Amino acid sequence: MTHALSVENLEKKYANGLLALKGISLAVEEGDFFALLGRNGAGKSTAIGIICGLVNKTAGSVRIFDVDIDEDFPRARSLLGVVPQEFNFSVFETPLQIVMNQAGYYGIPRRVAEERAERYLAQLDLWDKRNGVSRELSGGMKRRLMIARALMHEPRLLILDEPTAGVDIEIRRSMWEFLRRINEQGTSIILTTHYLEEAESLCRNIAIIEAGEVVENTSTRQLLSTLQREVYILDLEDPLTELPEFGRGRWRLTGPTTLEVDISREQGLNGVFRQLNANAIRVQSMRNKSNRLEQLFLDRVDRRGTE
Amino acid sequence: MSAESVRIAYFTIVTKEVTRFLRIWQQTLLPPVITTSLYFVIFGNLIGPRIGDMEGFRYIDFIVPGLILMAVITNSYANVSSSFFSAKFQRSIEEIQVSPTPEWVILLGYVTGGMARGLLVGVVVSVVAMLFSGLTVHSFPVMLSVILLTAMLFALGGFLNGLFARKFDDVSIVPTFILTPLTYLGGVFYSINLLPPFWQAVSHGNPILYMINGFRYGFLGISDIDLGLSYAIIIAFAVALFWINLRLLKTGYGIRT
Ligand SMILES: Nc1ncnc2c1ncn2[C@@H]1O[C@H](COP(=O)(O)OP(=O)(O)OP(=O)(O)O)[C@@H](O)[C@H]1O
Ligand SMILES: [Mg+2]
Numbered sequence: 159m160t161h162a163l164s165v166e167n168l169e170k171k172y173a174n175g176l177l178a179l180k181g182i183s184l185a186v187e188e189g190d191f192f193a194l195l196g197r198n199g200a201g202k203s204t205a206i207g208i209i210c211g212l213v214n215k216t217a218g219s220v221r222i223f224d225v226d227i228d229e230d231f232p233r234a235r236s237l238l239g240v241v242p243q244e245f246n247f248s249v250f251e252t253p254l255q256i257v258m259n260q261a262g263y264y265g266i267p268r269r270v271a272e273e274r275a276e277r278y279l280a281q282l283d284l285w286d287k288r289n290g291v292s293r294e295l296s297g298g299m300k301r302r303l304m305i306a307r308a309l310m311h312e313p314r315l316l317i318l319d320e321p322t323a324g325v326d327i328e329i330r331r332s333m334w335e336f337l338r339r340i341n342e343q344g345t346s347i348i349l350t351t352h353y354l355e356e357a358e359s360l361c362r363n364i365a366i367i368e369a370g371e372v373v374e375n376t377s378t379r380q381l382l383s384t385l386q387r388e389v390y391i392l393d394l395e396d397p398l399t400e401l402p403e404f405g406r407g408r409w410r411l412t413g414p415t416t417l418e419v420d421i422s423r424e425q426g427l428n429g430v431f432r433q434l435n436a437n438a439i440r441v442q443s444m445r446n447k448s449n450r451l452e453q454l455f456l457d458r459v460d461r462r463g464t465e
Numbered sequence: 466m467s468a469e470s471v472r473i474a475y476f477t478i479v480t481k482e483v484t485r486f487l488r489i490w491q492q493t494l495l496p497p498v499i500t501t502s503l504y505f506v507i508f509g510n511l512i513g514p515r516i517g518d519m520e521g522f523r524y525i526d527f528i529v530p531g532l533i534l535m536a537v538i539t540n541s542y543a544n545v546s547s548s549f550f551s552a553k554f555q556r557s558i559e560e561i562q563v564s565p566t567p568e569w570v571i572l573l574g575y576v577t578g579g580m581a582r583g584l585l586v587g588v589v590v591s592v593v594a595m596l597f598s599g600l601t602v603h604s605f606p607v608m609l610s611v612i613l614l615t616a617m618l619f620a621l622g623g624f625l626n627g628l629f630a631r632k633f634d635d636v637s638i639v640p641t642f643i644l645t646p647l648t649y650l651g652g653v654f655y656s657i658n659l660l661p662p663f664w665q666a667v668s669h670g671n672p673i674l675y676m677i678n679g680f681r682y683g684f685l686g687i688s689d690i691d692l693g694l695s696y697a698i699i700i701a702f703a704v705a706l707f708w709i710n711l712r713l714l715k716t717g718y719g720i721r722t
Pocket of ligand 1: 172173174176178196197198199200201202203204205243722
């Protein structure tokens, strides 16, 4: 099996002495849709920066479709497309200029570039905006522009660093659709995200980076099954003065009409409603309290602590 | 990258650079033309006649080559330093960095862009100069080669400045405190033969003196300096700067963390 990306013992020490990556190893198979999760500052963007040549590595190796970036960087780069976390195009140029220039840097002839520019700008809903100043695009449009830009040389591996940050739900879903489609057409994709549902809905495999180390590297299904508990908030119709008898342990009364409950995967929700019904507590609405991703990180830390 | 791809990448950078300075022509092309025209009016029409001849030429004719070259120097330098710095600042330089474009092509692309602006300003200023002086050319090859080499040299200097700059102020420090004084003291307005021996010797340490004299030779056929020495110095500086810039680009100085 060819690896779209293979990273070994990658280490990064920044000039200020900070050890952002402590020797991570990762392998992403060709055709995969792979999520890189991790809290703020975990080292995701640093790793991506090294892979695409914006950050000097301290140690380790990176291979893109078996091309070592130290041996043949130009070849490795032409196989790779990147959508960075921060906007990094000239705000004075138009979307069309931006994608056309990008094609130029990859040595793509103008005629081919024009066709692709139209295709990708149209697919990302930016064709109408092609001649406007890119400074005036909305945040979501700017992100889509960076995706179109990264596709101009039709890379075999596309890496997206938080592509849906600050993008509304509707556009996010259409971006998901788009990414799914190009993945089906054969592009391997790696993305970082702070939304578990994004990784859940798109990605087959997930790695978690924490403080510069890979602490989890498994299939999405496997990882979600380790999600041990979730916290739900229940809004009640009638106020309660104290926590009912059954509620010891995993229930908390956080306001006169709000109850919180920890629910583990084995327990499921039926038991909770049985108890509520038995006590004639009527629930108006219910929502998930925790960021499930955060919960996943916490669970993992808990498990590590007990190991 | 294949030769054809390299060619495409190079022209992409050049076109982008030229488009940039043409788009903001009010900041890039107009000011040097206004400044230089003022020099022509003041020294050509108002004060020049009172100064009399310099090295056998009317004063205005003597200073025109230096003024043109000064405009070329300033603009070649400023174009590259500010464009490259702002690409760094906006991080749009990353677009090129992640691509397979080799470093030497990036450098040449920016330098060509700077030369294009320097030369365009040079041409416009020359046209204006014709209104004030009987601009004659003694040796077209010398004039052309000196101006091309000088534009390249200062475009390379501007690139180095762009690599080192961390804030916008850093882009104007070198022109203000180094380039402008060296140009003024490099004999734009006078022949160094007017200076006492000591200051003549000091002036020989100023590289811009060699360029101005080389360029003036192209127009008037006179020079305070040996022409061969002028070429040698310009080329030596250009080669050194090219090499330094390329080394820094390869190690990622100022653009990779
Ligand atoms: N240029 C830099 N110089 C010094 N330290 C840096 C630099 N860039 C990042 N860091 C540090 O390296 C660590 C990893 O940062 P990185 O940007 O890779 O995290 P991340 O996982 O992408 O986080 P986020 O989810 O917030 O984007 C952080 O502690 C950060 O402060
Ligand atoms: Mg990041």
